Amino acid sequence: MQSVTDAAMGRANVETASWQRTAATVCAILLGIIFLVSGGWKVLDPYKTGEVLEQAKVPAGFGTPGAAILGTLELFTAFMLFVPQVRRWGGLLGSALMIFFLGWVGFYYSSLHGIECGCFPIIKRTIGPGFFISDGVMLLLGVGTLLWSAKVVSAKLPLQLLAGLVVLAGVSFGINSRLHHASQVPTPVIVDGKPQNLAEGKVLLFFYDPSCMHCDAAARFMSKLSWGDTKVVAIPTINPQWAESFLHDTGLKASTSLELDKLKKAFPFVDPPFGVALENGQVKETFTQAQFNVPLPQPALQKLGFVK
Numbered sequence: 001m002q003s004v005t006d007a008a009m010g011r012a013n014v015e016t017a018s019w020q021r022t023a024a025t026v027c028a029i030l031l032g033i034i035f036l037v038s039g040g041w042k043v044l045d046p047y048k049t050g051e052v053l054e055q056a057k058v059p060a061g062f063g064t065p066g067a068a069i070l071g072t073l074e075l076f077t078a079f080m081l082f083v084p085q086v087r088r089w090g091g092l093l094g095s096a097l098m099i100f101f102l103g104w105v106g107f108y109y110s111s112l113h114g115i116e117c118g119c120f121p122i123i124k125r126t127i128g129p130g131f132f133i134s135d136g137v138m139l140l141l142g143v144g145t146l147l148w149s150a151k152v153v154s155a156k157l158p159l160q161l162l163a164g165l166v167v168l169a170g171v172s173f174g175i176n177s178r179l180h181h182a183s184q185v186p187t188p189v190i191v192d193g194k195p196q197n198l199a200e201g202k203v204l205l206f207f208y209d210p211s212c213m214h215c216d217a218a219a220r221f222m223s224k225l226s227w228g229d230t231k232v233v234a235i236p237t238i239n240p241q242w243a244e245s246f247l248h249d250t251g252l253k254a255s256t257s258l259e260l261d262k263l264k265k266a267f268p269f270v271d272p273p274f275g276v277a278l279e280n281g282q283v284k285e286t287f288t289q290a291q292f293n294v295p296l297p298q299p300a301l302q303k304l305g306f307v308k
Helices: 002-044 046-055 063-082 084-107 129-148 156-181 213-222 240-250 260-266 298-304
Strands: 189-191 194-196 202-208 231-236 274-279 282-287
Touching: 002 046, 002 063, 002 084, 002 129, 002 156, 046 063, 046 156, 063 084, 063 156, 084 129, 084 156, 156 282, 202 213, 202 260, 213 240, 231 240, 231 260, 274 298, 282 298
Parallel strands: 202 231
Antiparallel strands: 189 194, 202 274, 274 282
């Protein structure tokens, strides 16, 4: 009788362990796919995703390196979630990342409420109550993976994965940086109704939305700067018929170009305000939305010699 009871308990334990392994596998694969897409997007396009991070309150100037670092961690998490031998650590790191995301958005919720999350290249999520529900589900996937996966017996494989991903992220960052600064201003560009060569001298391209209060504040601040021989060209991203009144109301002394498609193709960005500092046609620096908060971008423009 005792042997029969022991055998039944053994079968129950095996069934429980099998159920846990299956659940851990499902949780890991689902969460791994999410981190693979999110991390891959950040690593492959750190400038665009860095701009999105800065809109999510990452300090100005830290968005691009932040995207590369965060993307590397997300890819590292994804690969550990896909590999059974280190899946538990993937669940641990994935849970930690989800807690960090939830905490970050919760801390800045009043400022971020209503804007697009920008976590994925295709899926659009607006920050609100639904954000916390969806990220909470992802956190549960990470916790399930952590609790029901086998213990990790060696750190060799994770370290090799991390080293390889760091190299990949570094190469991608270098390539993107070179492409970013090698962008050429198209010529000619119609400015104030006439074709002009913007590849001569110092030129600041200022992309703006005439109905955007952030753009309005940036233009009013820049109107007080001493530009010297720097030419400012303002490009409305919407409602071009309001361009003249926008410049008049803000006091910004700038020329106007309506060739948005041509210029944005050369200098892609997410949302205005956005600026490009050109010297003899070469990109010296770009200024994302977060870099148009007073007193920015004045220090960087002074360092470049674009303003006195």
